[in-house]
Amino acid sequence: xxxxxxxxxxxxxxxxxxxxxxxxxxxxxxxxxxxxxxxxxxxxxxxxxxxxxxxxxxxxxxxxxxxxxxxxxxxxxxxxxxxxxxxxxxxxxxxxxxxxxxxxxxxxxxxxxxxxxxxxxxxxxxxxxxxxxxxxxxxxxxxxxxxxxxxxxxxxxxxxxxxxxxxxxxxxxxxxxxxxxxxxxxxxxxxxxxxxxxxxxxxxxxxxxxxxxxxxxxxxxxxxxxxxxxxxxxxxxxxxxxxxxxxxxxxxxxxxxxxxxxxxxxxxxxxxxxxxxxxxxxxxxxxxxxxxxxxxxxxxxxxxxxxxxxxxxxxxxxxxxxxxxxxxxxxxxxxxxxxxxxxxxxxxxxxxxxxxxxxxxxxxxxxxxxxxxxxxxxxxxxxxxxxxxxxxxxxxxxxxxxxxxxxxxxxxxxxxxxxxxxxxxxxxxxxxxxxxxxxxxxxxxx
Amino acid sequence: xxxxxxxxxxxxxxxxxxxxxxxxxxxxxxxxxxxxxxxxxxxxxxxxxxxxxxxxxxxxxxxxxxxxxxxxxxxxxxxxxxxxxxxxxxxxxxxxxxxxxxxxxxxxxxxxxxxxxxxxxxxxxxxxxxxxxxxxxxxxxxxxxxxxxxxxxxxxxxxxxxxxxxxxxxxxx
Numbered sequence: 081x082x083x084x085x086x087x088x089x090x091x092x093x094x095x096x097x098x099x100x101x102x103x104x105x106x107x108x109x110x111x112x113x114x115x116x117x118x119x120x121x122x123x124x125x126x127x128x129x130x131x132x133x134x135x136x137x138x139x140x141x142x143x144x145x146x147x148x149x150x151x152x153x154x155x156x157x158x159x160x161x162x163x164x165x166x167x168x169x170x171x172x173x174x175x176x177x178x179x180x181x182x183x184x185x186x187x188x189x190x191x192x193x194x195x196x197x198x199x200x201x202x203x204x205x206x207x208x209x210x211x212x213x214x215x216x217x218x219x220x221x222x223x224x225x226x227x228x229x230x231x232x233x234x235x236x237x238x239x240x241x242x243x244x245x246x247x248x249x250x251x252x253x254x255x256x257x258x259x260x261x262x263x264x265x266x267x268x269x270x271x272x273x274x275x276x277x278x279x280x281x282x283x284x285x286x287x288x289x290x291x292x293x294x295x296x297x298x299x300x301x302x303x304x305x306x307x308x309x310x311x312x313x314x315x316x317x318x319x320x321x322x323x324x325x326x327x328x329x330x331x332x333x334x335x336x337x338x339x340x341x342x343x344x345x346x347x348x349x350x351x352x353x354x355x356x357x358x359x360x361x362x363x364x365x366x367x368x369x370x371x372x373x374x375x376x377x378x379x380x381x382x383x384x385x386x387x388x389x390x391x392x393x394x395x396x397x398x399x400x401x402x403x404x405x406x407x408x409x410x411x412x413x414x415x416x417x418x419x420x421x422x423x424x425x426x427x428x429x430x431x432x433x434x435x436x437x438x439x440x441x442x443x444x445x446x447x448x449x450x451x452x453x454x455x456x457x458x459x460x461x462x463x464x465x466x467x468x469x470x471x472x473x474x475x476x477x478x479x480x481x482x483x484x485x486x487x488x489x490x491x492x493x494x495x496x497x498x499x500x501x502x503x504x505x506x507x508x509x510x511x512x513x514x515x516x517x518x519x520x521x522x523x524x525x526x
Numbered sequence: 527x528x529x530x531x532x533x534x535x536x537x538x539x540x541x542x543x544x545x546x547x548x549x550x551x552x553x554x555x556x557x558x559x560x561x562x563x564x565x566x567x568x569x570x571x572x573x574x575x576x577x578x579x580x581x582x583x584x585x586x587x588x589x590x591x592x593x594x595x596x597x598x599x600x601x602x603x604x605x606x607x608x609x610x611x612x613x614x615x616x617x618x619x620x621x622x623x624x625x626x627x628x629x630x631x632x633x634x635x636x637x638x639x640x641x642x643x644x645x646x647x648x649x650x651x652x653x654x655x656x657x658x659x660x661x662x663x664x665x666x667x668x669x670x671x672x673x674x675x676x677x678x679x680x681x682x683x684x685x686x687x688x689x690x691x692x693x694x695x696x697x698x699x
Contacts, residue, residue, distance in 0.1 A: 172574045172688075268572070268593020272690035301608040408689065413593050428593060432600050438570075438595050438695040440609055443617035447691045450657075484553035 081108060089502040092493040093468035097454040100498075101277040106505075107404035114384055114504040117233040117513070119242045121386040121398050122146050124412060125226045126265035127173060132190055135173040138400045138410065139230065144218070145169050146228060147503050149190040150177065154223060156230045157192050158216035168215070179215070188215050205512040225254040225262035227396070228496030237510055243382070244514070245482040246331035248469065251386045252377035256416045258357065259365030260371065265417040267428055270436040271410050276449035278385055278399040278407040279501075280290045284445060285387030285397070286493040287334035290470065298440045303480055305392065305430050306349035312434065312441050313392040314347035317376055325483040326475070328515020330500030332493030333380025335390070337480055342374070347392075355360070356425045357419070383500060393431040405453050411436050442492045468495050527636060539643055539669065542633050542676045547626035550698050558698065562600050563670055563677040570595040570683040570699065586684065595685070600697055606698070617696040620651040624697050634666070640679065643667045647683070651697055659671040659692040661685055661699070 083105060088097035100106045120139045123146040127135040134147040137161060143159035145168070159167050166183035178195065180187040181246060187196035197204060207474040218230040222239035229239050256263040274281075284291065298312040306314050320336035344362040348354040366373045377390025383401045397411040412429050415424050434441045455461060471490035479485060486492050492501050511517070527537070549558040562568075571586035571594045586592045609615045627648040635642035649661040668680035683699050 170575060171577050173578055174580070189668045267586065270593065270595075270690075271688070276693075294616060297609045297612040298698045300612050300614075301605050303602075303605050396640035425590075428591075428610065429598065429602075432593060432595075432597060433605070437690055437693060440606060440615075444615065447617040450693055451654075509590070 083505065085502050085505050088465075089380065089498050091468070091499040091502075094467065094472060094495060095465045095493060096215040096468055096494075096498055097465045098462050101279060101453060102405055102462065103426045106406045107401065109505050110401060111140055113507055114203070114501070115232075115401070117220070117231060117236060117504065118384050119220070119229045119231045119236065119239055121382075121396055122228045122230050124264070124266045124421075125223060125228065126417065127155065128154070128250055129176060132175045132177055133173070134171075134176060134179075134190070136169055136171065138398070138408070139218075140296075141401055142446075143167060145179070145215075145228075147190050147192075149192075151191070153191065154221065154228060155190075156218040156221055156228070157188075157194055159187055160216070162194065162213045162215065174526035179260035179390040192217050205460075226264055227254060236512060241514065242329055244327045244329045244331070245325075245329045246329070246333070246382060247371070248375060248482065249325070249331075249333045249335055249380050249390075250378055250382065250388070252335070252375060253341060253380075253390050253394065253414070257365065257426075258416075259361075259418075263418065264414040264484070266412050267415055267424065268413050269410055270413075271408065272437045273402060273406060273408050274437075274446050274450060276446070276453040277405055277407050278401045280452055281399040281407060281409065281445075282381045282385050282387060283398075283497065284449070284492050285389075286497055287333040287379065288494070289322075289324070289334055291445075291448070294444045295441055297444070301440075303430075303433055303440055305347060305351065305354070307427060308349070313430075314345075314349075316345055316347055316391065318345060320376060321480075321487060322378075323481065324475075324486040324488075324493055325481065326496035327483050328496075328500075328518040329513070330383030330497050331381065332497055333478075334378040334493075335380070336376040336378065338374040338376060340370045340374070349425060351422075351426050353420075354423050357423050381497070383497065384504075389435070394427070394436050395431065397434070398456070405457070407449075409436075477496050484501070531585050532636075535641070536631065536633055539633065539641060539676070542669065543545060543628050543631065543643070543645065547628055547690065551625055553621060555634070555698070559604055559607055561676070561678055562603060563679040564600055566600040566603070566678060567680045568599070568603060569597050569681065570601075570606055570685055570695075573685065573688050588680070590684075595690070595697075598682070603698070611663075615696075617694050620654065622651050622697055623659075625650045626699075628665075629645065641669045641671075643669060647699065649697065649699060651692075656687075657693075661687075661692070665699075 122137045123135050128148040131150045137146050145157045145159050147155050161168050161181040163186050166181050168179040178187045185198050189195050192214045194210045219234040220231040220236050222229050268297045302308050304311045304313045317336040320338045323337050324334050326332045344359045355521050380388045387397045395413040400408040402408040468491040475484045475486040475492050569589045576584045610618045628645050630646040632644045634644045642696045645665050651659040663685040666682045669676040670679045
């Protein structure tokens with residue numbers, strides 16, 4: 081199928097058709113050309129600490145098993161028996177030595193190899209070569225600071241090349257609050273379905289700070305950890321320069337670049353012990369990371385569908401397509417594994433009241449995304465594209481930090497995102513998907 | 527406690543729970559808050575698909591640890607009410623139409639000050655035009671004697687879903 085992609089997606093002019101948010105054709109093309117190639121978030125090693133541990137996850141619309149085999153190696157398998165397709169695992173997580181298919185009892189070891197085939201000698205001897213019928217395994221897997229990522233494309237670039245300069249921002253999510261690399265753990269996962277196209281959610285996290293008015297109610301009442309009216313979270317960045325950053329691989333985020341001299345601002349004021357802990361972490365982080373500590377995160381989206389909140393709350397959210405106008409959201413909440421129990425307790429309580437379907441902030445997002453999707457489905461509605469013209473051209477490259485950096489609220493991050501999205505749908509090669517033709521940035525990055 | 531006393535107590539408790547449902551469905555949210563004890567625990571775990579034999583240990587997330595749908599106190603529920611009453615909480619503006627059904631009421635434990643009550647809930651939510659959600663599950667409440675009435679001291683809501691089949695949990699249970 082050839083979709084008129086360039087006519088419908090015009091980031092140069094900031095005009096993007098509603099078709100990409102509602103049409104079954106686009107949805108099908110995304111599944112075939114985007115979700116089969118891009119690096120996707122699968123899970124976290126803290127969910128599978130021991131040999132034999134597994135966690136069932138998703139990549140796009142398909143079920144996969146994240147598994148640590150009996151020798152400790154991490155795998156990601158398609159959750160479907162090679163014989164007749166039954167899911168070999170319908171538990172969310174656990175520990176096992178074998179995945180036994182309920183249908184005909186073919187069984188697979190934790191490294192994916194086909195082991196048991198009932199009546200093998202009489203039915204299959206000399207024909208079925210077990211070696212060729214292992215569980216389908218992702219050809220590319222990368223573990224980065226505890227997070228597990230996978231791609232179905234054997235030709236995909238390595239994960240860090242795919243991330244490009246976005247890694248500095250992802251680090252702010254995954255590193256310990258005191259600046260030690262990695263060290264996070266997942267304390268729980270929300271899963272829910274919402275009748276919206278998955279890209280509305282991804283785009284929201286790309287740095288759509290412009291949607292703040294929709295959170296007015298929660299700002300009015302104040303649910304932040306300092307319990308103040310007028311804020312849904314603490315303002316940790318009063319002196320910082322807000323930046324909206326795009327990378328040629330399609331990633332985009334809203335972060336903050338702090339001035340050379342910056343000090344701790346009280347947070348978690350309701351909980352002195354927690355405030356003291358974060359003050360300590362703040363000073364340690366500055367000492368460990370030096371100039372890099374000036375970068376602080378808000379939200380971001382790693383192409384295509386893994387969003388993050390960097391600090392309050394802190395976690396990764398994967399927006400799985402679930403049909404053209406439905407999304408299944410999986411939100412993984414993170415804390416430092418070695419944080420004191422009192423800190424973890426305050427954080428988890430804040431995460432729950434802020435995030436997800438029961439979260440006082442994000443409920444309003446879900447309402448927006450649902451009705452934006454629904455009211456874009458009509459024949460007339462689809463004739464009128466969306467406007468992405470905010471802050472046209474208002475960015476500098478690699479100034480003051482790597483990437484295309486806007487100092488004001490911008491649609492540059494989604495313009496860039498859909499530029500890359502269009503390339504996937506046109507079946508471009510990896511040089512194009514990585515934006516290697518975006519020459520100035522590439523030269524500067526090398 | 528005699529049988530007749532127990533029946534009268536059950537009747538009194540049922541009336542209280544129906545009154546509570548009326549307050550919620552009648553959108554008298556501040557009045558509803560008055561029924562909640564200051565030390566309220568309001569908990570709805572996330573349910574997980576686990577292997578046979580592991581249900582007691584692993585099926586439900588636990589109150590007091592990790593992430594659940596709700597694990598909160600009266601302060602948070604008060605904030606939720608305040609948010610609805612701002613008139614700009616768009617997930618509940620315009621307000622949903624909600625009916626709470628309570629059935630299968632049993633007194634599980636009776637002390638001089640508190641009663642533990644088991645029931646089933648069926649909460650129907652209709653929103654704007656076409657949004658419909660049905661939340662069904664089991665509930666255990668601890669009710670504390672408060673003069674002529676009762677206070678809800680603890681509410682555990684076991685929703686019979688794994689992946690939440692709703693975009694939001696923007697209503698009270």
